[in-house]
Amino acid sequence: MLGPKQEAQGALFYEFSIDDHVPHDHLLRSIDRFVDLSDIRQHLSVFYSHTGRPSIDPELLIRMLLVGYCLGIRSERRLCEEVHLNLAYRWFCRLDLSDSVPDHSTFSKNRHGRFRDSDLLRHLFETTVARCIADGLVSGQRFAADASLIEADANKQNSTPKEDWDISKIDPADAPRAVREYLDVLDDAAFGAASEVDPKFTSHSDPSSQWTAARKGPAFFAYSTNYLIDTDHAVIVDVEATRSIRQAEVGSVCTMLDRVKDKFDLDPERIIADTAYGSGPMLGWLVDHDIAPISP
Numbered sequence: 001m002l003g004p005k006q007e008a009q010g011a012l013f014y015e016f017s018i019d020d021h022v023p024h025d026h027l028l029r030s031i032d033r034f035v036d037l038s039d040i041r042q043h044l045s046v047f048y049s050h051t052g053r054p055s056i057d058p059e060l061l062i063r064m065l066l067v068g069y070c071l072g073i074r075s076e077r078r079l080c081e082e083v084h085l086n087l088a089y090r091w092f093c094r095l096d097l098s099d100s101v102p103d104h105s106t107f108s109k110n111r112h113g114r115f116r117d118s119d120l121l122r123h124l125f126e127t128t129v130a131r132c133i134a135d136g137l138v139s140g141q142r143f144a145a146d147a148s149l150i151e152a153d154a155n156k157q158n159s160t161p162k163e164d165w166d167i168s169k170i171d172p173a174d175a176p177r178a179v180r181e182y183l184d185v186l187d188d189a190a191f192g193a194a195s196e197v198d199p200k201f202t203s204h205s206d207p208s209s210q211w212t213a214a215r216k217g218p219a220f221f222a223y224s225t226n227y228l229i230d231t232d233h234a235v236i237v238d239v240e241a242t243r244s245i246r247q248a249e250v251g252s253v254c255t256m257l258d259r260v261k262d263k264f265d266l267d268p269e270r271i272i273a274d275t276a277y278g279s280g281p282m283l284g285w286l287v288d289h290d291i292a293p294i295s296p
Contacts, residue, residue: 140266152209194248210244
């Protein structure tokens with residue numbers, strides 16, 4: 001028998017549990033078991049005013065950012081739309097059906113403000129690594145190191161060749177944020193001081209990025225994310241961003257090894273890396289620190 005036509009009707013009361021509608025094998029359920037954000041409010045407390053209107057819960061913003069990172073949602077505007085519509089995302093972010101989602105501009109203000117000034121993302125990363133160590137997933141005996149290229153949001157049309165680039169003409173007071181950050185890292189071994197060689201092109205919108213053809217194709221502006229990995233369970237124990245040049249990438253390994261030693265008392269017996277990491281000053285540094293290099 002033909003059923004009746006379905007028409008949406010309002011109701012005074014609903015009994016609805018978001019948890020019942022999130023599959024048990026959903027990726028976010030697996031992640032949620034290991035996410036501990038209990039101390040971020042204390043970590044950020046000095047970056048909030050004691051007067052004025054209540055702010056958006058920083059744990060909500062971090063959970064939304066995790067959704068974006070894990071599900072490949074790069075646009076903050078789209079992320080807010082997806083969290084508003086998707087029940088699994090709402091469940092992970094601890095939002096009920098009637099709870100509103102923050103405006104996308106809130107992410108930019110916090111990511112470039114409180115989160116960056118407080119080094120919150122580094123704090124969360126190290127908290128996760130500490131949990132992996134406590135659960136026996138990291139032995140700290142055998143490490144691997146490598147770098148990945150991350151394309152910068154910059155293009156050649158908005159750049160200057162090295163023969164026309166004059167940093168002395170930049171006024172920090174009138175410069176945009178990305179340019180001010182570039183000026184701040186001119187003496188940093190991972191950026192300005194990594195090499196005396198001027199890049200072929202310098203981006204106006206993101207001068208810290210490096211013009212590179214490392215992928216053996218058309219050149220582009222990029223950064224390098226350098227990883228230090230414990231090989232027992234492929235756990236990333238540290239990460240360092242640099243310009244996409246070999247000197248900066250190799251130097252970042254020393255930085256990461258020193259940092260995990262100070263932070264977690266991890267002192268590897270050997271480190272695995274490709275040919276570029278096994279020659280010159282890097283090789284001597286490893287020998288001085290009693291770390292056996294395994295490199296072609």
